[in-house]
Amino acid sequence: MAHPSELNVNRREVIAGAGACAAVAAAPLPAGAQRSRVETPVLTQVSFNVNGQLHTLEIDTRTTLLDALREHLHLTGTKKGCDHGQCGACTVLVDGRRINSCLTLAVMHQGDTVTTIEGLGTPDNLHPMQAAFIKHDGYQCGYCTPGQICSGVAVLDEIKAGIPSHVTADLTGSVQLSEAEIRERMSGNICRCGAYSNIVEAMTEVAEKQG
């Protein structure tokens, strides 16, 4: 898996490539093109731990981690906004690091430990980040929210761990928590309702309480 610092690619830099791919995918297939018949799906067994529970799935090799969570384990808190790694709604923690679960296949996660929004806290026992989002109204429609919260938890850990970002002035020193650091690192999680200002306040409060 990529080191988190490698994932901190500025969103603007990836746009050209991703846009071009999407345009190709949407183009009509040439008439009469040769195609191989679709084979019977290849099923593979994969085991991973989700929110403290071991799951063994017999799964289509094409199934993303996102769809394994949503369609096989019925953990629908993790959202599908784009299925292309463009929006961040599907963010989960794999072995403590955030990842777009739509961009990774379930079979790649044998033995991994996955934490989803449901594993962070429950309605009656909220994680401090979940409670802070409620207090600061860091959401509106709620669809990007689980991804924002998972990212938010991971971002504070990344800053604590001293992993620099695009806006870190001193790459060799420790990383200071700031609104600029939060905004930069959270920019892979789109909120079309526009709750950004409140999300930054929620994260700042959690960070300050953590000390």
Next chain:
Amino acid sequence: MRFDTPATTNPIDQLKVVGKPTDRIDGRHKTSGTAHYAYERHDVVPDQAYGFVLGAAIAKGQVAAMHLEEAKTAPGVVAIVTTLDMPRLERGMMNAAYLFGGPVIQHYHQAIAVVVAETFEQARAAAYLIRVDYEPEAGKFDLAAEAPNAPLVGDDSGEGSSGPPEVRVGDFEGAFAAAEIKLDESYTTPDESHAMMEPHATIAAWDGDQLTLWTSNQMIAWGKRSIAKILGIPAQKVRLDSPYIGGGFGAKLFIRADAVLAALGAKAAQRPVKLALARPLIANNTTHRPATMQRIRIGANPDGIITAIAHESTSGNLADGKPETAVSQTRLLYAGANRLMAMRLAPLDLPEGNAMRAPGEAPGMMVLEVAIDEMAEKLGLDPVQFRILNDTQIDPENPDRRFSHRDLVGCLRLGAERFGWDQRNPQPTQVRDGHWLVGMGVAAGFRNNLLTKSAARVRLDREGVVTVETDMTDIGTGSYTIIAQTAAEMMGVALDKVVVRLGDSSFPASAGSGGQWGANNATAGVYAACVKLREAVVQQLGFNSADAVFSGGDVRSGNRSVLLADAASAGDLVAEDLIEYGNLAKTHQQSTFAAHFVEVGVDAATGEVRVRRMLAVCAAGRILNPKSARSQVIGAMTMGVGAALMEELAVDKRRGFFVNHDLAGYEVPVHADIPHQDVIFLDEVDPMSSPMKAKGVAELGICGVGAAVANAVYHATGIRVRDYPITLDKLIDRLPEAV
């Protein structure tokens, strides 16, 4: 309850619950992943198969043949329904494009098939095995090319902005010719996409001839009637359920292909089908905000009094589509004796243009408020002062008609004070902060307030719990919470004694979510139902209704005090009513007002624009929940920044489609684009609006923001960009010489 005279004192005025900043009651579920959206309803019906929608690969023409052999025999495929299997289906309410059926292709990515399979992966793989023979036809895709021949067309957005083909007051041409100071400029705004985070999604299940759709829809009653019409079945055979909606912004006002194809797929597969529109389909398959070409002319005397104002807008749409009503606000925002407004509509073969957050006003204000800034500069007036000078308290087209309540001036003055506007150097390009050119901009915000009937049912049980049921939707607006606040205030109970159930078409029909009418009308409907429930309680308890007080979970009358719950000891008490309106909206113009202030920094070398500070001051009647209302406004401000600086559906004028049809190519603001945002609500009520004395605010928040950004960019750089979005390529070759 009929509301036809201005509201007097009522229980809402206690403001024990209403008007208090309140955490959302659905927050625990949204933040813990336990709010279940349309595609996630695993529990509602067993044996759900997966649908995958295929979109047309041409913009105009015919589907000659579809070759299904390979797809049909692909593993897991249960059923395939193609557009050639049936004649063209009817359209639902306010659809301009046909959604399915028949060989005719009206626009790119029009749905032409749904493949149903055991798994998502199988349905997707099989869909791409369908080979389609097309007979393409030439189409019209270039608004600028068609604009010169576009006829005058008036219409109503259905969302509060409207205009006849042409409106004339006085003698515009004469007054403009005679004016000492004049502005005549043209502007453009691009096509924009709603880009809500949750794609359109539906689970459909048939039980005999009864259809249930678990879907994502803003307007449940419209949707129920529409899907029935499209499928040719009685409306009473359809149920829609939309308790959570992952954003809409107008994209989910109407039934779209997801609902139609889930229903058709489920019929063919003889089992429930779930499907979502894949993200790359949404921009072209569904609706968008149409591009506009606008011209503004303003004439004024040297003192800054507007004597002539004209706003003309040309947009394009499919043959049965409407114009973007971008001149609407100019009919009402500023005084001026001689006026001309006109709209032209060019037939285009691009996907359907339709309502997106503040249709009409959003692109209209982006242009009008830049023109006002330009005019203020010509006059040598401060742009705040110029707006105040030309404020009007009457409808300029109808001087006998006053605004119900209008405090635009208050918004501008308070905003200027709080933002430090007096620190602004009136000359552009004078302020630098390191390599940043810094500028401040202002714009007025304006959006109409709509009154529309809305019903609700309330139930009191023996535990003293009040349950509200209405088909109102919460698309992130905070409906759950303000409805709970309303019921709690009316029945005198704590917020945790109220249960709110929304989005089910078996509940009484509400205003729904659109046109920023949801909050005021839906809570007024709940108010009406609660008035009835209070009467039932009083009757049950043998109280005199005139002096009964509902408070603290008790009902008191004179010296007697009884638990509210006791009224339901012999069984639940249920009341249902609706709010409906007389002609207060006709006798008085009802609108909402704002002042937007923005500070930007523009990189002196690259032209990159960064928004540094934002403030909105809003005058929108009573604010029911200042916490969620503020969120609506900051969200709208964010979308306004997107419109100003980055959002643009790029048109392929050869093949006729929006090229950047996903969330990587269609840029929307991200965290790094948005600073801390401030919002101030003026403390006011509007008794003409409803017993709640509230008005809409969610769309007001976007109106004018883009212009405030554009004006700030001008102030920073001295460059006036009149074609949105203001991307750095439009600045870089004209930037002031670097220090």
